[in-house]
Amino acid sequence: MTTELDAGTGKVAAKQAGPAPIIDARGLGRWYGEVVGLSDLTVQVPAGITGLVGPNGAGKSTFMKCVVGELRPQRGAIRVLGLDPFANRHLYARMGFCPQQDALYDQLTAFQFVEHLLRIGGTPSRAAKEQAAQALERVHLADAMHRRCGTYSKGMRQRVRIAQAIAHSPEMIVLDEPLTGLDPVARHQMRQLFEQLAAEGSSLLVSSHVLHELQGLTERIVLIHRGRLLAQGSVREIRNLLSQHPRRVKVRAQRVRPLALALAAEPDVRAVRWMDDTSVLFETTAPQALLERLESLVPTTQPGILSLEVDDEDLEAVFDYLVA
Amino acid sequence: MAFLTALLLICRLELRSLFRSVRTWVAAGIALLVAAIAVLAGGAAPAERIFSGMSVMMLQIIAPLVGLVLGSVVISEEVEARTITFIFTRPVHRSALFIGRWLAVGLLAAGLLGGSAALTTWGTTHALVREPAQRTEWVREFQRGERWVEADRSTHRRVLYEVEGGDLEREWIGWIQPGEIYPLQRPDKLNRPNRIRGLAALPVDMTLPAGASTAFAGAAALAALFYTMITAGLSIFVKRPLIFGLGYAFAFEGLLANLPGSTQALSVQHHVRSMLISGSPPELFERFRLFGEMEFFTPGEAVLRLLAIGGGVLALCAWAVQRRQFVLTS
Numbered sequence: 001m002t003t004e005l006d007a008g009t010g011k012v013a014a015k016q017a018g019p020a021p022i023i024d025a026r027g028l029g030r031w032y033g034e035v036v037g038l039s040d041l042t043v044q045v046p047a048g049i050t051g052l053v054g055p056n057g058a059g060k061s062t063f064m065k066c067v068v069g070e071l072r073p074q075r076g077a078i079r080v081l082g083l084d085p086f087a088n089r090h091l092y093a094r095m096g097f098c099p100q101q102d103a104l105y106d107q108l109t110a111f112q113f114v115e116h117l118l119r120i121g122g123t124p125s126r127a128a129k130e131q132a133a134q135a136l137e138r139v140h141l142a143d144a145m146h147r148r149c150g151t152y153s154k155g156m157r158q159r160v161r162i163a164q165a166i167a168h169s170p171e172m173i174v175l176d177e178p179l180t181g182l183d184p185v186a187r188h189q190m191r192q193l194f195e196q197l198a199a200e201g202s203s204l205l206v207s208s209h210v211l212h213e214l215q216g217l218t219e220r221i222v223l224i225h226r227g228r229l230l231a232q233g234s235v236r237e238i239r240n241l242l243s244q245h246p247r248r249v250k251v252r253a254q255r256v257r258p259l260a261l262a263l264a265a266e267p268d269v270r271a272v273r274w275m276d277d278t279s280v281l282f283e284t285t286a287p288q289a290l291l292e293r294l295e296s297l298v299p300t301t302q303p304g305i306l307s308l309e310v311d312d313e314d315l316e317a318v319f320d321y322l323v324a
Numbered sequence: 325m326a327f328l329t330a331l332l333l334i335c336r337l338e339l340r341s342l343f344r345s346v347r348t349w350v351a352a353g354i355a356l357l358v359a360a361i362a363v364l365a366g367g368a369a370p371a372e373r374i375f376s377g378m379s380v381m382m383l384q385i386i387a388p389l390v391g392l393v394l395g396s397v398v399i400s401e402e403v404e405a406r407t408i409t410f411i412f413t414r415p416v417h418r419s420a421l422f423i424g425r426w427l428a429v430g431l432l433a434a435g436l437l438g439g440s441a442a443l444t445t446w447g448t449t450h451a452l453v454r455e456p457a458q459r460t461e462w463v464r465e466f467q468r469g470e471r472w473v474e475a476d477r478s479t480h481r482r483v484l485y486e487v488e489g490g491d492l493e494r495e496w497i498g499w500i501q502p503g504e505i506y507p508l509q510r511p512d513k514l515n516r517p518n519r520i521r522g523l524a525a526l527p528v529d530m531t532l533p534a535g536a537s538t539a540f541a542g543a544a545a546l547a548a549l550f551y552t553m554i555t556a557g558l559s560i561f562v563k564r565p566l567i568f569g570l571g572y573a574f575a576f577e578g579l580l581a582n583l584p585g586s587t588q589a590l591s592v593q594h595h596v597r598s599m600l601i602s603g604s605p606p607e608l609f610e611r612f613r614l615f616g617e618m619e620f621f622t623p624g625e626a627v628l629r630l631l632a633i634g635g636g637v638l639a640l641c642a643w644a645v646q647r648r649q650f651v652l653t654s
Contacts, residue, residue, distance in 0.1 A: 068409075
């Protein structure tokens with residue numbers, strides 16, 4: 001997969017190459033009365049682990065509900081594993097869904113809950129029992145699986161929801177904020193589980209509004225905001241493709257003025273902003289070139305550099321930049 | 325075939341899980357209310373009298389309540405609890421899910437109400453809590469000075485006397501044992517000696533006419549199936565199906581089914597009443613004057629009409645649930 005900047009919107013858009021995407025959404029629109037859930041969202045998600053990120057209210061859950069066929073888009077079209085997802089039982093045999101809402105059958109034990117859902121799906125009784133037990137073991141709930149769900153902590157309930165999504169070994173798993181409510185140990189365990197599932201051949205679409213949760217789990221992210229695709233690709237790809245958008249380099253030096261004057265003449269520098277007597281902020285489309293030029297200027301200008309800061313490339317920074 | 329297999333599997337699974345639900349036990353409590361009253365009242369009056377009252381109460385109030393409470397399990401409870409996502413993302417046709425779950429709650433409701441109807445019948449024909457009441461019967465005229473029997477209030481035996489032209493039901497003066505006679509002479513208001521006749525206290529009739537209990541149990545079970553279908557079906561289309569269902573059962577049907585005329589045929593109530601009343605001996609419900617002004621279907625006709633309507637409603641619901649989006653609020 002590659003990414004590119006959309007000339008019309010100025011945003012980063014995805015371009016698909018290679019095998020057919022597992023999710024192919026084109027021009028999706030979905031409203032709740034006057035509230036926009038999705039607005040002209042076009043995105044293709046390939047196999048593997050994909051992170052779906054966006055602030056609260058961005059449309060992540062709405063998109064996921066469209067993916068799992070809980071909602072039907074009012075505009076556009078969506079295909080998941082090549083199928084129309086809405087109420088499609090053939091798709092559900094190949095897909096697992098962990099919803100965001102903290103809802104379980106509290107009167108059932110975790111084992112009964114997962115087994116019941118497997119049985120509804122047509123799994124024979126003995127196999128359902130085995131699969132339920134295995135899934136609950138994978139989410140580290142083996143010891144507590146015969147306790148009623150109503151007695152579970154929030155983290156345990158989250159793990160039960162993950163278990164029911166993976167119990168039938170689906171080829172695609174949609175996880176809506178799956179790490180919410182988990183303690184650090186459980187988060188680590190679940191991230192390991194997701195990696196294992198991916199290694200076993202499942203594709204995962206994982207949403208989160210806590211961006212660092214996804215960093216490390218996957219390089220491939222889909223950023224949505226206000227129901228629209230903001231960017232898609234790896235964090236680095238997205239950052240590199242923002243070539244028309246400047247990055248910021250902050251220089252602190254004892255004699256910053258001559259340095260600033262020299263660097264301001266560089267062709268990639270779009271703006272120079274004085275912060276105070278010792279600090280200046282450059283906006284450049286080529287931060288590396290700026291740093292190299294700065295290095296070359298040090299012997300002649302003797303600025304007495306105190307510090308250099310380049311806005312980082314992590315997901316949070318990208319996200320902040322794009323959403324802002 | 326796969327659809328039917330899935331439907332039956334879902335029905336079986338749902339029945340199993342229904343027994344763990346608080347709602348089931350609440351519905352069972354409501355269903356058994358009539359039976360409990362019948363058992364407590366059994367023997368207090370002739371069985372026919374208690375039976376007719378209890379059966380009408382069952383069909384008009386209890387059956388709709390139980391049906392509506394249990395029917396909401398099918399969809400609306402899942403929507404409210406936000407668990408519907410789990411069942412609607414299973415590899416099974418939504419229609420099979422809907423019909424299978426409705427069948428489970430319908431069968432449970434039918435079992436509860438049919439069972440309660442059977443228990444009600446049994447309660448009215450057996451005096452478990454009290455000794456059977458006595459009805460008085462004139463035995464003969466008594467001569468002045470004939471044997472007197474002291475009245476005993478604790479045994480609840482009534483003895484009546486008659487003043488010529490008096491009201492038999494109202495004029496009573498004391499208590500006697502079954503089979504005993506109680507002659508009395510008392511002057512009337514003009515101070516003339518009255519003719520005295522004797523009364524005997526005899527047990528009330530504790531039997532029911534043939535066919536009445538079967539008609540009652542059948543009507544109750546069928547009512548259960550249809551009232552569960554109403555809430556289950558409403559929950560596909562509206563957010564508060566129980567409120568709409570209660571409005572339908574007690575306001576709309578309450579009016580429609582009690583207005584003589586052909587519009588009665590539009591209510592479930594009229595059909596289940598037809599099963600009960602047409603399937604029982606005519607004298608059983610004579611005291612309900614309103615029923616005397618109505619024309620009821622024969623039991624077979626009522627069942628066939630309900631099955632035809634029910635089949636249509638079920639098909640519509642199965643079609644709608646496959647297309648409906650259930651938007652869950654966070």
